Every structure is written in structure tokens, then in C-alpha cells.
Amino acid sequence: MPFDSKVPGVTILAKVTPEQAQILTPEALQFYAVLHRAFNKTRLQLLQKRVVRQQQIDRGLLPDFLPETQHIREDASWKGAAPAPGMADRRVEITGPVDRKMVINALNSGAATFMADFEDSNAPTWENNISGQINLKDAIHRRISYTAPNGKQYNLRADGKVATLIVRPRGWHLDEKHVLVDGQVASGSIFDFALYFFHNAKKSVEIGIGPYFYLPKMESHLEARLWNDVFNMAQDYIGMPRGTIRGTCLIETIMAAFEMEEFIYELRDHSAGLNCGRWDYIFSVIKKLRQNPTFVLPDRADVSMTTPFMDAYVRLLIKTCHKRGVHAMGGMAAQIPIKNNEAANKAAMDKVRNDKLREVMAGHDGTWVAHPDLVKIATAIFNEHMPQPNQLHIRREDVHVTAHDLLNTNVQGGKITEAGIRANISVSLMYMEAWLRGLGCVPIHNLMEDAATAEISRSQLWQWAKHNAMTSDGKQITAGYLLQVLEEESSKLAQEMGEQRFKASKIPQAKVYLSKQITGEDYADFLTSLLYEDIVTVEGPKAKI
Template sequence: MPFDSKVAGVTILAKVTPEQAAEVLTPEALQFVATLHRTYESTRQDLLQRRKDRQVELDNGRLPDFLPETRHIREDHTWRAAKPAPGLADRRVEITGPVDRKMVINALNCGAATFMADLEDSTAPTFSNVVDGLKNLKDAIHQRISYTAPNGKQYNIRKDGKIATLLVRPRGWHLDESHVLVDGQIVSGSIFDFALYFFHNARKSVEIGIGPYFYVPKMENHLEARLWNDIFNTAQDYIGIPRGTIRATALIETILGAFEMDEIIYELREHSAGLNCGRWDYIFSFIKKFRQRPDYVLPDRADISMTTPFMDAYVRLLIKTCHKRGVHAMGGMAAQIPIKNDEAANKAAMDKVRNDKLREVKAGHDGTWVAHPALVKIALIVFNEHMPQPNQMHVLRQDVHVEASDLLNTNVKGAITEGGIRANVSVALMYMEAWLRGLGCVPIHNLMEDAATAEISRSQLWQWARHQAKTNEGVRITPQYLLKVLDEEVEKLAQEMGEQAFKASKIIEAKKHLSTQITGQDYSDFLTNLLYNDITEIETIKARF
């Protein structure tokens, strides 16, 4: 029997368990989803069309610049955003990760100041992953979460009160939740994730004094921030809590968003908790937006660091902008993970983390991200030594003067190598395979890879093929060359995995999709959009697209 939502106009096309219905997909919560959808979906669609129009302009040679029409916002030094909310004054180390039950408990317990529970880049959005994740977050906020592992080990939330403040990252504006229709129209993944988390947890968050708090991803302009702000106001009014109770940190992870930092904070100012350097998505966006331009071809991913000119300018501008407006400037992700059974390699990886965090705290960041609990202590030691106070908002970086040309500076030292090509093929292939199995965050080659790093990999391959770039060995990168490398990397995996494991994997499906993305022709805006229909949970959806 199809699930009966008990809400007029709301249809759920996926299988729903009794627990999911009782805890997450309640009629009252779904009515709230429907209200937000009916109010704001047309605006979302307009903004998505605006992205497409802007890409056409970029393809035609118009480079981004600071907006003349919002100059007054940037040059007005008197306005400030909201003061840090309870639980968000000190954010020196934030851990991030997916929303499975064990991860949520471990992240809350690990000693980090905050935990960004990620429904976006580190969660493959099968319907059960999303809804069960929302149930896990509800149990966490209501302080009743526990987990028993298959080996019988028990996981429980700490009872001493020293748990991380929870922030939730819903999906970006570009992603749909195809299992849910309102009046026959597919619901935004952003609205679905936000609405259900907020509806079930906002009052309890206020009661315990930490939230509701969010991260909002992948915005390309201040109008997208305005949409979030409007949704926040509607949501707070809907359940009867004061406006400004919600706080949201905006990830600056698109090159276009970098030109509107002031404006994004301004739009969210009553709800703003600052900006974050979403470094991996930022590199992906830089490649994607300028992919048609031969003068923007970049070298191997490993050669693009935070000291690369366009990355360094972005970081300095973000810190200056945030502190001018009285909000946090959060640093980026350390993707390294502990390496077992190789002491030298593990030491080298941990040294990279330590040096990265030292660079961030000295630059003026108020906190940083890690992807693994073992890195929390390393990051804490660095920030505790160099930032004894809760944050560095007093570091105004008045020495910083960033022009448009600085944000677009492609003077990157490095080369395209066969090793870099094979690494990109391998990472994209293995990540896509995991995603198709419902995993959004996986260790590959001793790094924690999520959608952002896979996006860099496939976008670089597309860019190199498009412009027939040459490797430092003198090999011209053609579509045929990359498809040959893809075949070889698949064969290598087949040998490493063994026949049985290979057949049980999603490697062939991943290869099929990746092969369409590395010839310099077809290009999906996001891998998650490209792969999404393959992980939907009912056949009728697949038949409609």
C-alpha cells in the first residue's frame, strides 16, 4: 500500500517504515514542508534559472566582479550581523560528517566544539538515508540517541554535558527530493531537509539553549541567501519562536559567491553565524565556472593549495569581511585521516594537518574543520596555543585589499601529470561507486573524500580534455586517452577486488556515468544530479525522467 501522508496535496513515493512515519514524516511536519514549498518553490526555480543565465555569460567571456549595485552595502562600515548565539561563541574545532547514527554519537562526543551534521556532500540522499538521518538528529537533540553495533558494542551520548553544539547542513538549492511531491511538484531537497529538522527540533533546541543552527551550502549570490533568510523568518513565525533564533553559517564554496560575501552576510544578518571557507567545493566551482576558457586550465589537484594565489585571496577576503561584520570566519576541511600500519606516512599526514591549522589560525580564522575524530586533538592544540580567547574577531585584517583580479589569479605553479590524471580518474570512479551504494563519505587513498573532492577530479578531467592540454611528459590529453585510462583503472580495481567483490560492486555503473563526463563534451552541473535517479527508491520515479 502507498504511504498515506494524511496531508492534502502531499504524496510520498518511497516506502516509509512505521518508525519513519511516527518520528519524522508526521502529518504536521509534512504540512510545514508543503507550506514552505508552496511559498518559495517558484523563487527557487527563478534562482536556478539565474545560475544558468550567469553560466552563459561566463561562457561568453564576461568575468565576475564585485556588484556595483550593492557597493553601498560593502562600503557601509557601520552595520553588523547578529552577535554569536549560545554554543557558537567558541567554534575553534568543528567536526563534520554524515548523519548515520554511530557517526552522530561519535562526533558529538569527540571533543570538538561543534558538529556539522551533513545531509549534503557527505550523505548519498537515498530516501532512507535522509529520513533515518533526520531521526538520528532528532534523537540527538532530544538527548536519547544510542546505538548498538553488530559486535554488541554500545554507543551513547556523553552525560557530562561536554558534547559538541549541533549544526545541520541541508542539501543545496540545486538538489531535489524526488520522493516527495506537493501538488504534483517535486520538493526541494533544501526545503525538505530544513523543514523536517526545524519542525521537530527547534523548540527543544531553544529549551536546551543551543540552536536551531545550520550551515547553508553552495550559494552563488546574495539573492540565494535572501531566500534562506525569508524561509528562516517564515519558519520561526510558523512555530512561534522569535526571529533571529535561527543561526546559519554560509559556506563560501563558489567563485561567484566570493564576490558577494558582504552581501550574503547582510541578507542573513539577523541569522548570520558567519562564513566558512569551503575550500574543496570552491576549487570545483572555479574549474566549473571557467571550464570553457583555455586560460583557466589548472594543474594537478595536488598542486592547488591554500597558498595558490586565487585561494589565498579568497581566504584573506573572507576573514576580513567576517570580522568587519562581527561574525565567525571558519577555516576549511582537513581531509587527512589516520594511516594505520605505516608510521612514517601517518606522521607525514598528521604534520600536514598541523601545518594547515597553523596557517589558518595565524591568518585570523576563528575555527577550523576536521573530518575524523582523531584530528580534533591536533587542531585543538594548534588553536588553543595561538587563539586562547573564544575567537579572533578583533583581528580585522585591515592590511588586506583584494581586487577582482586577485580572486581570478590563475598563476598556479604546477603541472598536469599522468599520476594526477590517474588519481582523478581513480577518486572519481571510486567515490561514484560508493555513492551509488548509498555512501556519501568514503576513505580513498588515505583521504576522506566527499562529493566536493570527486567533483574536482571529474571537472579537471573534463577541462583537460576540452582544451587538449598536455601533460608534463608531453602527452596530449584527448577524450580517447582519458577513456583508455578509465578502462585501465577499472581493470586495476577488478584485479585488486577479486571477481566476486567486483561483480557485487557498482564499478561498472560508475564507469558508465564517469565516461560521459571526461570527454570535454557533456557536463553535468553536479555529480549528485547526474547520479541521483540511480539511487531513488521506487521504479516509477526512474520511469518519469
């Protein structure tokens, strides 16, 4: 029998277990429906504005600082919110998906905060999303535990020293097709936010923190304004003082880089600063400027944080945040420990140390890691060079970043190589295969890959084919050449895995998708949107178009 939401107009199209029903209560779904009806129309209008802006860029109109918001940037009198409880010290933040074991390990890791991710490191199957909500509710209520298949027990630290929880809902562009409101597909972002907030906001305050969020993939300050409106209505609905919520905006699109101050301004009383979402930012630069041959990038490995456009973006973010009194968070270290190879592991950990040293010396107030073993490394570096909880006092008034600086993609010594092409194809294939199996975060070639890093790989391939770029050894990159390499890399995986295991995997399916994304013609805005239909398990009526 279909699940009865008991809320007029709200239809659940997925199977719901008794445990999941404790999250999908009539009260929680009614709360979600109120937010959806109030804000989904605006969300869809803002997504259409993205389409129009992309068309303008394709015609040659490059991104720039907005003249209509110049007064906000020039007004020195306003500030963001003061750091909230549990958020003054964010020296090291660990990130990861919302599966139960990960949540416990991350909270116990010694990191200052844990970003529990419904977005890039989570494949949004119904099971993953609703189980994730259960896990986070149990974590906030301090009752979470886990027994592994081998019998090993996982519990929160007995001393109570766990990381402050921050939740990243899905981006504005993502839907939740297992839920309809008045026949309309649900917004994934509002759905994730609503369920977590409704069940945990008051308990969060009770344990001395608050409902805190990371806000991904925004391309306009109007999208930040929408989140602020959602926050205000949500707080009013449950009788919570406005300003209790805090939101950290990920600056991970090239469009957002030109509106950093506006993002903080729109969220003022709810702002917890900005974060350098470096991998998605590189993806966005390629994606938004993909029709322009001037912006063809070299191998992913050659695009570092010292590349001109990346360096400018970091300096501007730190200056902007500290000018407005909020945190400037550094980016993700994608390295993971390498077992059974001491030299390779040392080289990887040295990269982490150098990266974190660069960040703290630049003026960042904290940084991201993806693996618990990296927490100690990052913490030691930030403690040494930033012994106080943050460095908001470093104003970086020496920094002056222009539109040209943010668009300067000249990578000194960068080149496109056959090895880089093969690596991009291999990563794309393996990540897409894992995602189709319900895994959004997987180790590949000794790096922790999520949707952002996979997006760089497939977007570079598209860009190189579109503009017939040349490899360092003089080979022209065409669609035919990339499809040939795709065939070779797929065959290599089949040989490594064995025919039976290969056929049982999702690689053949991923290969079909990828083959249509690397020819320089069709281009999906997001891999997650492209693949989403394959992990949707709806039953019942279809949504209105």
C-alpha cells in the first residue's frame, strides 16, 4: 500500500519503512509543503535566470562585478553576523556523506566541525537521503551508534568532544522526484533543509550549537536571498528567533566570485562566511566559459591554487570575508592515506601540509579535509600559524582583484597530455559507475573523488574536443579520438575486473552516458542531474510538467 503522508497535496512516491516514517511525519511534511509552496516558484525562476545568463556568456558577454550592487560593495558600515556558538573556531572541517559510520567517525575525528553532505559526496537515492536524515537526527540527539558487519561497534566519544555539525543540502538545481507537492516535483534543497531543520533545530540549540548549513552551487546573490527568506520563514514557523540559523556560502561558481559581498549582505544575520569550493569552482570556469576557446585549460593536475584565476579568487574571498567580519574557509584536500607505499604516502601527505600552510598564511580561518587521518596534519599547521580561533583581524587591504584577474586562466607551463586525457576518462567512468550504485564519494587513484572532481574531468574532455585542442606531443583532440580512448580505458577496466564482474557493474551504463558527454556537442549542466533518473525508484502518479 502506498505511504499515506496525511498531508493534503503531499505525495510520497517511494516505499517508506517504519523507521523512515519517523522522519516523514505529517508535521515535518506539512512544514516542507509550506516552504515549497512559498519558495519553489522563485527557485524555478532563478534557475531560468541561469539559462539566460549562460546564453549571454555563450555570445561573448563575460562575467563582471554588478553595477546595480556597487553601493553594497562600497558601503563599509554593514557586517555579517558574529560567529555563532560552536562556530568561532573552524580551524579544520571534515566533510563526507551522511551514512551512519561516516557520521560517527567524522564527529569523533577531532575536527572542529563536520559538514554532513547531502550533495556532492552523496548519491541522492531515496534510501541514502532518508537514512541520512535518520543518522543526523540520532547524532544531534546524541544517540547514534553503529555495528559493522564484522561486529565492530561505533559510538560517539565518551568525553563529549564531538565536531559541530553543519549540513549541506542539495543545490537549487536538484529535484527530489520521490516527493510531489500539489503534483509538482519537490525541490531537493528545500526538502533536505526542511527535514533536518524541523527535527533538529531546537535540539541543536539545546546542546549549545544551532542549526547550521553549507549552501552550495549558487550563481547569484538572489539565490542567497532566497535561502535567507527560507531561513526566516523556517525560524518563524517553529518560534525560533531569527538569526539562530547560520549559513556558509560555498563560492564554487565563477558567477558567485563576482558577488561575494552581495552573498554575505543577503544573509547578513545568518551569514557564517564563505568557503573556497575549489574543485567545483574549476568545473564552473570550464562549464560557463566552455564555448570560448580563450579559456581552454590544461590537464587537471596542472591547475593549482597558484594558477592566476584561482589565486585571485582566494585572495578576494579572504579580503571580502574579513572586511565583513565573517569566516573565510579554505578548500578541500582530496588526498587520502596510501597504504603499503610509504614513499607515495609521504608525497601525498606533504602535498596536504603544503596546501594547508599556503591557506593559513594567506589568511584563511579554517580548511577542509575528506579523511579523518588528515585532521591531525591540518590541525597542527593551523594551530602553529593561527593559535587563536580565527584570523578575522587580517584584513588583506593590500588585495585588489579585478574582473580580468578572476578570468585569467593562463596556466604557466600547463599542457594537455595523453596521460591527462586517460586519467579524466578513467576517473569519470569509475565515479559515474559508483554514483549509479548509490555511492557519491569514492577513492580513485589515491584521491577522494566526489561529483565536483568528476565534473572537472568530463568537462575538460568536452572542452578539448569542442576546440580541437592539441596535446603536448602534437596530437589534435577530436571526438573520435576521445571515444577511442574511452573504449580503450573501458576495456582496460574490464580486463582488470574480469568479464563477469565488469558486466555486473555499472561501467557499461556509465560508458554510454560518458560517450555522449565528451564529443564537444551535448553537454549536461550537471552529471548528478544527468544520472539522477537512473537512481529514482518512484511508484504511482507522475508529476505535472
